[in-house]
Amino acid sequence: MSLRDGVLEARAAGRTLAALEAEGRSALLTSLADALDDPATRREVFAANAEDLAAAREAEARGKLEPALIKRLGLDEAKLDSVTDGLRQLAALPDLIGRVTVHRELDEGLILQRVTCPLGVLGVVFEARPDALVQIAGLAWKSGNAAVLKGGREARASNRALAAVARQVLEDRGIDPGALLLLEDRAEVDTLLGLHGLIDLVIARGSSGFVRHVRASTRIPVMAHADGICHLYLHAPTSSAMAAKIALDAKTGYPAACNSIETLLWNDGAGEALDAAVEALTRAGVELRGCAATRERHPGMIPATDLDWDTEYGALILAIRKVDGMDGALAHIAAHGSRHTEAIVTDDEAAAARFLAEVDAASVFHNASTRFADGYRFGLGAEVGISTDKLHARGPVGVEGLLTYRWLLKGSGNAAADYSPGGPGRRRFTHRDL
Amino acid sequence: MSLRDGVLEARAAGRTLAALEAEGRSALLTSLADALDDPATRREVFAANAEDLAAAREAEARGKLEPALIKRLGLDEAKLDSVTDGLRQLAALPDLIGRVTVHRELDEGLILQRVTCPLGVLGVVFEARPDALVQIAGLAWKSGNAAVLKGGREARASNRALAAVARQVLEDRGIDPGALLLLEDRAEVDTLLGLHGLIDLVIARGSSGFVRHVRASTRIPVMAHADGICHLYLHAPTSSAMAAKIALDAKTGYPAACNSIETLLWNDGAGEALDAAVEALTRAGVELRGCAATRERHPGMIPATDLDWDTEYGALILAIRKVDGMDGALAHIAAHGSRHTEAIVTDDEAAAARFLAEVDAASVFHNASTRFADGYRFGLGAEVGISTDKLHARGPVGVEGLLTYRWLLKGSGNAAADYSPGGPGRRRFTHRDL
Numbered sequence: 001m002s003l004r005d006g007v008l009e010a011r012a013a014g015r016t017l018a019a020l021e022a023e024g025r026s027a028l029l030t031s032l033a034d035a036l037d038d039p040a041t042r043r044e045v046f047a048a049n050a051e052d053l054a055a056a057r058e059a060e061a062r063g064k065l066e067p068a069l070i071k072r073l074g075l076d077e078a079k080l081d082s083v084t085d086g087l088r089q090l091a092a093l094p095d096l097i098g099r100v101t102v103h104r105e106l107d108e109g110l111i112l113q114r115v116t117c118p119l120g121v122l123g124v125v126f127e128a129r130p131d132a133l134v135q136i137a138g139l140a141w142k143s144g145n146a147a148v149l150k151g152g153r154e155a156r157a158s159n160r161a162l163a164a165v166a167r168q169v170l171e172d173r174g175i176d177p178g179a180l181l182l183l184e185d186r187a188e189v190d191t192l193l194g195l196h197g198l199i200d201l202v203i204a205r206g207s208s209g210f211v212r213h214v215r216a217s218t219r220i221p222v223m224a225h226a227d228g229i230c231h232l233y234l235h236a237p238t239s240s241a242m243a244a245k246i247a248l249d250a251k252t253g254y255p256a257a258c259n260s261i262e263t264l265l266w267n268d269g270a271g272e273a274l275d276a277a278v279e280a281l282t283r284a285g286v287e288l289r290g291c292a293a294t295r296e297r298h299p300g301m302i303p304a305t306d307l308d309w310d311t312e313y314g315a316l317i318l319a320i321r322k323v324d325g326m327d328g329a330l331a332h333i334a335a336h337g338s339r340h341t342e343a344i345v346t347d348d349e350a351a352a353a354r355f356l357a358e359v360d361a362a363s364v365f366h367n368a369s370t371r372f373a374d375g376y377r378f379g380l381g382a383e384v385g386i387s388t389d390k391l392h393a394r395g396p397v398g399v400e401g402l403l404t405y406r407w408l409l410k411g412s413g414n415a416a417a418d419y420s421p422g423g424p425g426r427r428r429f430t431h432r433d434l
Numbered sequence: 435m436s437l438r439d440g441v442l443e444a445r446a447a448g449r450t451l452a453a454l455e456a457e458g459r460s461a462l463l464t465s466l467a468d469a470l471d472d473p474a475t476r477r478e479v480f481a482a483n484a485e486d487l488a489a490a491r492e493a494e495a496r497g498k499l500e501p502a503l504i505k506r507l508g509l510d511e512a513k514l515d516s517v518t519d520g521l522r523q524l525a526a527l528p529d530l531i532g533r534v535t536v537h538r539e540l541d542e543g544l545i546l547q548r549v550t551c552p553l554g555v556l557g558v559v560f561e562a563r564p565d566a567l568v569q570i571a572g573l574a575w576k577s578g579n580a581a582v583l584k585g586g587r588e589a590r591a592s593n594r595a596l597a598a599v600a601r602q603v604l605e606d607r608g609i610d611p612g613a614l615l616l617l618e619d620r621a622e623v624d625t626l627l628g629l630h631g632l633i634d635l636v637i638a639r640g641s642s643g644f645v646r647h648v649r650a651s652t653r654i655p656v657m658a659h660a661d662g663i664c665h666l667y668l669h670a671p672t673s674s675a676m677a678a679k680i681a682l683d684a685k686t687g688y689p690a691a692c693n694s695i696e697t698l699l700w701n702d703g704a705g706e707a708l709d710a711a712v713e714a715l716t717r718a719g720v721e722l723r724g725c726a727a728t729r730e731r732h733p734g735m736i737p738a739t740d741l742d743w744d745t746e747y748g749a750l751i752l753a754i755r756k757v758d759g760m761d762g763a764l765a766h767i768a769a770h771g772s773r774h775t776e777a778i779v780t781d782d783e784a785a786a787a788r789f790l791a792e793v794d795a796a797s798v799f800h801n802a803s804t805r806f807a808d809g810y811r812f813g814l815g816a817e818v819g820i821s822t823d824k825l826h827a828r829g830p831v832g833v834e835g836l837l838t839y840r841w842l843l844k845g846s847g848n849a850a851a852d853y854s855p856g857g858p859g860r861r862r863f864t865h866r867d868l
Contacts (some may be wrong), residue, residue, distance in 0.1 A: 078855050089865075104813055110802060112812060119824055120794070200824055219649070221825045242847040249849030345847075356842050360554070368544060368845025377850065378546060378841070379538055379865035390553055390634055390838040391655045392826035404824040407812070408790050411802025413676035413779075415683030416811065421512050431523075431813035 003191045006181050007148060007198050011121050013179035014146030018118045022095030024173070028141045029091035031169045033084040036134065041165055042080060048161035049075040049130065056128075056154050065154070068256035068314055072129040073154055082376070083131045087138045090381025096399050097144050102407075105432045107419075109412035116405045118144035120200040123192050124384065125214065127206045128152025133159050135382040136203075137166045137180055142381070143402035148192060148199065150183040152206075160184070193218035201402070203384050208312070223397065225388040227338035228258025229312050230370045233329045233355070234277065235346035236269030242367065243273035243345050244280040249369040250343065252284045256314045258386060259341050259363075259373040263309060263319045265329050271297060273345070274320070286316045293322035309336045326351055330358055337361060339388050341373040341395075362388060362395035437625045440615050441582060441632050445555050447613035448580030452552045456529030458607070462575045463525035465603045467518040470568065475599055476514060482595035483509040483564065490562075490588050499588070502690035502748055506563040507589055516810070517565045521572045524815025530833050531578050536841075539866045541853075543846035550839045552578035554634040557626050558818065559648065561640045562586025567593050569816040570637075571600045571614055576815070577836035582626060582633065584617040586640075594618070627652035635836070637818050642746070657831065659822040661772035662692025663746050664804045667763045667789070668711065669780035670703030676801065677707035677779050678714040683803040684777065686718045690748045692820060693775050693797075693807040697743060697753045699763050705731060707779070708754070720750045727756035743770045760785055764792055771795060773822050775807040775829075796822060796829035 001009075017025065035041055056073055059065040102114035122145050126132045133151055140147035151159040159182060167177035183189065192199060196219040204214040204224040211224040232250050234243050250261040266274045278298055281288060289304035301320070308319035309332070323329045333342055343365040344355040352366040363373040373396060375383025380398030387393050393401030418425025435443075451459065469475055490507055493499040536548035556579050560566045567585055574581035585593040593616060601611035617623070626633060630653040638648040638658040645658040666684050668677050684695040700708045712732055715722060723738035735754070742753040743766070757763045767776055777799040778789040786800040797807040807830060809817025814832030821827050827835030852859025 081855055106806070106811065106813065110806075215653070221823065239847070245847060245849055249851050253849075253851050352844075356844075361840065363841040363843065365843040366845065368843050368848040369850050371850035372540070372544075372843055372845075372848070373841070374850075377540065377853065377863065379540065379863065389655065394838055395841045404828055406795065407797040407807070407829045409797065409799040409802050409806055410786075410790075411800065411806075413673070413679060414802040414806070415679050415687075416803050416805035416808075417683050417687050419811065421515055429811065429813065 003183070003188050004195065004198070006178070007121060007192075007195055009176070009178040010146035010148055010181050011198065013176035014118065014121055014144070016175055017141060017146065017179055018097065018144035020144070022097070025095060025142055025144065026091040028169060028173055028175070029087045029138050031173060032134070032138065032166055033087040033091070035165050035169055036080055036084050036087075042077070045080070045158065045161045045165070046075060048157040049073075051157040052155050059154075069128055069154060072127060072256060073158070075130055075158060079131050083134045086135060086376050086382040089376070089379075090138050090142050090399070093142070093381050093399070095142075096403060101405065103434045105434055106409075106429050107414070107427060108430070110414050111410050111434070113408045114405050115408055116403045119402055119404050121146045121148065121198065122201050122203060122402065123148045123199040123220070124203045125150045125189055125205065126152065126203075128154035130155045130158035130162055132205070133162045134166070136384055139382055139384050139399060139402060140180070143399045145402055146179045146181075148181045148183065150189050150192070153186065156184060190217065193220065196220050205385050223385065223387050223389065223393065223401070225258055225338070225340060225386050227312050227388070228260070228340045228386075229263070229310065229336060229338040230259060230261045230341045231263050231265055231333050231337060231343070232261045232370065233323075233333075233342070233344045234264070234266040234270040234273045235326065235329070235344055235348060235351050235355075236267060236273070237348060238270055238273045238346045240273045240276035243270070244276040246343070246345055246367070246369050247277035248280045248284060250371055251281060251286055251318050252316065253369070253371045255316050257371070259370050260314075261318065261343075261370055262312055263321060263336070265321055265323045265332060266294075267323055267325045267329065278320075281318060284316070286318050289317065289319045291321040294320045326354060330355070333359055333361075340386065341365065341370040343368065343370045362386065437617070437622050438629065438632070440612070441555060441626075441629055443610070443612040444580035444582055444615050445632065447610035448552065448555055448578070450609055451575060451580065451613055452531065452578035454578070456531070459529065459575055459578065460525040462603060462607055462609070463521045463572050465607060466568070466572065466600055467521040467525070469599050469603055470514055470518050470521075476511070479514070479592065479595050479599070480509060482591040483507075485591040486589055493588075503562055503588060506561060506690060507592070509564055509592060513565050517568045520569060520810050520816040523810075523813075524572050524576050524833070527576070527815050527833070529576075530837060535839065537868045539868055540843075540863050541848070541861060542864070544848050545844050545868070547842045548839050549842055550837045553836055553838050555580045555582065555632065556635050556637060556836065557582045557633040557654070558637040559584045559623055559639065560586065560637075562588035564589045564592035564596055566639070567596045568600070570818055573816055573818050573833060573836060574614070577833045579836055580613045580615075582615045582617065584620075584623050584626070587620065590618060624651065627654065630654050639819050657819065657821050657823065657827065657835070659692055659772070659774060659820050661746050661822070662694070662774045662820075663697070663744065663770060663772040664693060664695045664775045665697050665699055665767050665771060665777070666695045666804065667757075667767075667776070667778045668698065668700040668704040668707045669760065669763070669778055669782060669785050669789075670701060670707070671782060672704055672707045672780045674707045674710035677704070678710035680777070680779050680801070680803045681711040682714045682718060684805055685715060685720055685752050686750065687803070687805045689750050691805070693804050694748075695752065695777075695804055696746055697755060697770070699755055699757045699766060700728075701757055701759045701763065712754075715752060718750070720752050723751065723753045725755040728754045760788060764789070767793055767795075774820065775799065775804040777802065777804045796820065
């Protein structure tokens with residue numbers, strides 16, 4: 001079967017997903033969670049994952065793989081627990097399809113409704129991170145969309161095992177498993193990107209270079225985050241313990257994640273908070289690179305260059321810069337941030353309010369780690385990704401970001417000319433929300 | 435001043451628009467309506483418009499202008515009345531900035547909000563239709579956005595006069611008039627399209643060729659309707675009078691508008707309804723092109739070719755095709771429609787329900803003219819355009835389509851690791867909507 005035919009089949013199968021009652025869609029997610037909690041299934045999945053990991057470790061030994069990839073690739077009980085937790089959380093959330101978001105009488109006997117509906121077919125290209133496949137399948141089902149998936153080639157065996165579990169769940173519940181199509185050949189991605197009109201949304205995850213390539217190669221709308229250059233700003237007065245705790249979490253929790261910080265900013269007066277953060281980060285093995293003013297306080301630190309302010313390390317490296325108060329922090333973030341997630345640690349409520357009001361980013365936090373920028377943590381059940389675009393969906397994207405809507409109008413023989421000033425019917429709109 | 439500097443100034447001025455209280459933004463719109471209702475202002479605007487019209491008529495006489503353009507270009511009391519009506523309606527609508535659309539406790543002392551905010555700077559390139567300038571300014575102000583506008587060159591004098599009125603209103607109310615920037619040079623559009631990161635959204639109106647050119651020339655998100663190939667489907671049993679009335683309105687009300695129909699479909703049994711529509715349309719001077727089955731009933735009709743099903747005439751021409759019942763109509767629309775607006779006329783409620791459920795278009799209507807697909811008629815106050823995209827905003831785009839949101843999180847020193855299974859703090863999310 002050609003990819004085009006597969007996508008046409010997915011589109012038809014997606015319509016049956018969309019036509020299910022809300023309970024039917026939720027039951028698919030619960031069934032998938034149950035299947036993935038089954039010890040026998042887990043053994044199969046771990047065996048496939050071990051195959052991928054062995055190949056990846058070999059590639060790493062030859063220097064052909066970045067070490068962060070192994071961490072993303074590996075599945076363990078805790079990761080799968082978190083995924084099935086997310087599926088159940090998502091299953092329990094209200095269904096968002098068919099919601100009437102506008103209900104308005106335009107005139108007697110002329111009723112307008114705006115009703116949410118699935119997008120249709122999602123094309124999702126994601127990194128070598130097999131837990132993502134399950135999250136994406138769950139979000140696609142909950143939102144009534146078919147999905148065509150292509151994961152990183154290093155996760156090939158894991159993805160194949162997981163997709164087989166998911167397709168079996170569909171089949172067991174009477175849905176054409178074609179609603180979830182897994183691609184394995186890289187060349188098929190280019191074919192996919194050419195299917196304008198058949199694929200409604202491409203979700204691109206991976207390096208910023210890859211995302212740029214995808215955007216440049218397709219007329220299909222693309223949802224993605226280009227970069228994750230996030231900052232933590234220590235603004236005096238602030239508790240040193242809180243500064244250290246949040247800096248440590250935001251840098252070391254998962255350095256490869258896009259919501260990890262790359263730069264720490266501090267203002268005059270926050271020196272002790274900085275010291276506490278530096279001590280905690282150093283103990284955790286983070287390489288610190290400081291500006292001149294930071295190095296006056298911490299002379300042993302590696303000097304930072306201008307390049308550091310624009311670098312997404314994705315590793316245990318952190319740049320540190322002293323800024324000229326709130327204005328300096330806002331200017332640095334506006335110039336170097338990627339509009340992903342920005343956080344301030346301070347006891348000064350007025351300063352925090354200004355930071356929350358003025359920073360132009362998808363997520364802006366006060367006294368909390370940037371790592372909370374995540375669909376699961378936000379209570380969305382899961383996420384297909386974190387969008388740094390401003391349109392449609394911004395920040396962590398859950399079910400809502402995978403829906404569109406239609407305007408439905410029911411009349412009784414109405415002509416628009418009747419409502420023109422001086423028109424034949426001389427009618428006036430009531431525009432009354434019902 | 436370079437265009438880039440002008441856009442930077444617009445961005446800063448836009449922030450003052452966004453920071454106004456809701457009443458302040460509404461007052462801007464009311465002031466603009468008042469200014470445009472002032473007879474002296476109208477005289478100036480009509481004088482400028484007469485200048486544009488004279489040049490356009492001369493070009494038309496030389497065969498260098500499509501006749502539909504004159505109709506769009508001309509301003510009269512009725513058009514301006516409708517525009518100032520729309521401004522006042524928009525001013526009276528609830529303000530949509532700063533709305534909290536998610537308010538959720540993630541844990542004690544960790545509160546998430548999703549808050550609506552303006553996009554920033556809109557770049558709007560629109561056809562030679564000066565009333566659009568006022569509508570766009572009103573929508574930009576109501577949504578707290580700066581706007582950089584470029585209208586069709588045939589409307590240059592009209593646009594200049596209207597923009598001067600609008601900028602004076604801003605200045606009189608203490609807003610930097612740089613928040614509304616009018617471009618007059620076509621080459622500046624290309625410069626504008628290169629300002630990725632400074633322009634948040636490009637709204638492209640005009641021919642489908644122009645829209646394609648814009649999409650291909652910029653990395654900025656583009657909102658547009660590529661084509662408006664809309665259908666009216668007569669499904670038996672149906673009242674002949676209603677069929678004739680709606681067909682006439684949908685074709686002849688404003689043939690150049692994108693929500694006018696290009697093709698009339700009918701099924702077996704709807705012959706009399708077809709006859710009534712054909713009679714009304716013929717009397718109105720519409721050129722009709724029929725398929726073979728239609729011409730069996732109306733032998734004098736010009737034969738339609740396959741090309742007709744994919745043509746947006748924008749003129750008093752209509753293609754007519756007999757289809758094999760509802761399945762045939764849905765298949766024809768799926769194959770040839772542009773996902774803009776589709777309508778059915780029928781007394782069969784079950785058939786109407788199926789049509790409303792299954793047609794994949796921004797607007798789907800029953801027993802009402804496609805011409806109702808319009809922001810003003812939908813009660814949005816006005817529209818910047820009608821989007822045939824599925825993402826962000828679909829159909830008529832009013833204020834809501836010009837907003838984005840940010841996720842704000844207020845914590846008390848929270849680290850994400852505390853919420854990992856087996857993490858140091860062993861906390862669990864409450865995810866309780868407030």
